Amino acid sequence: MTASSAHRLFAEQALLPTGWSENVAISVDAAGRILAVEAGQSKAPGDEHLSGPIVPAMANLHSHAFQRAMAGLAEVAGTGDDSFWTWREEMYRTVGLVDPDDLEAIAAKLYVEMLKGGFGRVVEFHYLHHQLDGTPYADPAEMSLRILRAAQTTGIGLTHLPVFYAHANFGGAAPSAGQRPFLHDPDRFLALLERLSPACNATGARLGYAIHSLRAATPEEMREILQSSPLTGPIHIHVAEQPREVEDCLAWSGRRPVEWLLDNMPVDERWCAIHATHMTPDETRRLAHSGAVAGLCPATEANLGDGIFPAVDFVAAGGRFGVGTDSHVATSVAEELRLLEYGQRLRDRRRNRLAAPGASVGRSIFDAALAGGAQAAGQAAGQAAGMEEPGIRAGAMADLVVLDGSNPYIAAASGNQILDRWLFALGGDTVRDVMIAGEWKIRNGRHDREEDIDRAFARVLNKLK
Template identity: 80%
Template sequence: MASFPVNRIFAERALLPGGWAENVAISLDASGRIAAIETGSAAASSDERTAGPLIPAIANLHSHAFQRAMAGLAEVAGSGDDSFWTWREEMYRTVGLVNPDDVEAIAAKLYMEMLKGGFGHVAEFHYLHHQADGTPYADPAEMSLRILAAARTTGIGLTHLPVFYAHANFGGVAPNPGQRPFLHDPDHFLALLERLAPLCRDAGHTLGYAIHSLRAATPEEMRIILDAAPVAGPIHIHVAEQTKEVDDSLAWSGRRPVEWLLDEMPVDARWCAIHATHLTESERQRLARSGAVAGLCPATEANLGDGIFPAVDFMAEGGVIGVGTDSHVATSVAEELRLLEYGQRLRDRRRNRLATGPGASIGRTIFDAALKGGAQAAGQKAAGITVGARADFVVLDGSNPYIAAATDNQILDRWLFALGGETVRDVMVAGAWKIRNGRHDREDDIDRAFARVLMKLK
């Protein structure tokens, strides 16, 4: 596998911002960005020729890396009224068992899986900061450093989002014991951002930050952080994921979570509202007008029984969406986008819900939406195969008969609705191949380290 940027790639078919093109030569600069694009070109002998259609890799806008290790461990029925709130107890158990080495091993495995699933970048919503009893590590940034190390090992692009978390519910309710590893006061949180800013910059990562939720921060704490945060990157927040959250917000403030957020905070295109599942018509329209990204995680939202986001109306109103894998019960672009569309179909009992009009490809529509929204939520200045963008590419397997027989947007429809993650053959990030023929060059080491962690959690 190449560990250095290549100079030029040639693809017989490539998805450009204006549509599919044939015989596309893409020149890269030394920083791994796209310097030039030629269509209708001839391949040179020195070109890196792709083994199938070339498409842009999208950004995964929401990840809690450590939760990949617990996938499948919360699928045992409890009282019969299981929900997010009962699932959370298994999450707390996992938190109490893992150390920094474990978190790095889990994140590396996850990020490798994301690459194989067609993601080239991840926005890590990182709230596991301290030891199980809440004691900070000698370096308060220890857990963040392990996330950076996992990104370095795998080569995935990273937007790091340290999370402010201080309370158990609206109104500053005292945290419970399971939340101790997550907690900060505003001063210590701002110091963490100061510590991480040069480290992320030097590693080529984007640094933003997150407020865990309106449940976990008071309005005063949120305003202190917004006023003093030393970074200009994206701002993410969980909001309106569960109906109980909506009910608790109404009891606290007389307003629903998204309503309160839009009324009280300077929500704009820097913001990503994670989930935003439960919206009134007014909230939905206001969120669309704000320019913020609605960060949807269809597989996790289905797994937790959260509900279905009103994507049909939101996108029709000009709202921006992207997808993330959140708790990582799924790790591929195809599964998240397929479930995004299927959720709308199940709710409406109709097919092809997110089409832009007659004859429109569903695969192309939702892929383009996720590409745009993921880039915005990750703080990327450009997305797609365009001059100036980072060379983050996916090569779909041209030897697969479904792909070989497909033309133009049929390629995306076949991949997303008939095939899935195994169709991803090669993945490039910043001009260097990270997945080749379905494998990562550190795969065996990554798998061994991850297996050791799973033995602790069973």
């Protein structure tokens, strides 16, 4: 199926804004938008009968695509105090070896894996801009354009966030040699955004931007970018990921990172606070009330030993969250959501932490991450958190995930049991088909460009080993 003609899908079970419904017909127009959703229907001649229950595809709200190629290469123990900061040295080594062709190959492979894991859109937090010595490419947007090409090749939806990065630590500390490929001053960064705007428009990508962290930008630089950029898309920032970051921020400003951010920047629904792991109860409440999304990356946060986000208190305060795969040691919706809930259980030594009494945990966290991810990705009004209940609806793009109805766990389930079994008993392999903007990108667990993408990725891995 392509987006060149209208089409009608028929699913025996589908997750709608009103909840799970049976015998659902979904009409998709030539532009890949859902025209109508009707429950209680009979399959009509010409309908495409889907092979299992369907749910909306989720936005992956935090990705550093190049890091997928180094997954598993930083798992050799050091002196016993290994942390994010020691992992970062392996990341810098990878940065020094990746050229534009490599980045495109890595991103394409990653984006196929994300589609197979149930993600329909990726928010690319992109800070690998230049050559190893910091020299820009002939086109300063070269590396961003390779991300756009990888998204086009695979068909995944893309929200592209070029990252402003200028310093090594709070107070404008000089960057290290390993950070040279990341660096801009405000003028060059604003010029990059201007260069990318027509390219994103031409490919259907959404353009926003990110400030890497409070370590990497001075307050004056942040304000200049916020005031000068004409973009209305999302704004993301790493914040309070590490205890050392909190200590350094206190030494610099007398305030903790989330506290400083909320006191000094216009944080609202456009913003996504990535990680926000280390917060006081007051910071947790204030971030929840700001309308910003907390961008959680449970598998990466566990891999790096970052800590556990205070999700129970944040959700109780009305906070919005979504999930991302960050360094891509995991690439599926199920792994991230499962680990999010399990982290809360391990900390609290209690079960079923992120659902109200009597509610399905799988449905509760899936709905929340679906809405928060859409908001953080800057998707169309009506898909953002707080505007409508999550689910497959008329007017939305046809970004759909079909779960494997031949799997006995799924075949025997109905309603919210489907999500509970997918997220807690099964995993990424449960995704059978994925449609993006009305076109099938994954069929029977395969992408039609998979062999070429795998060959290119294997070349990069052999280069990096």
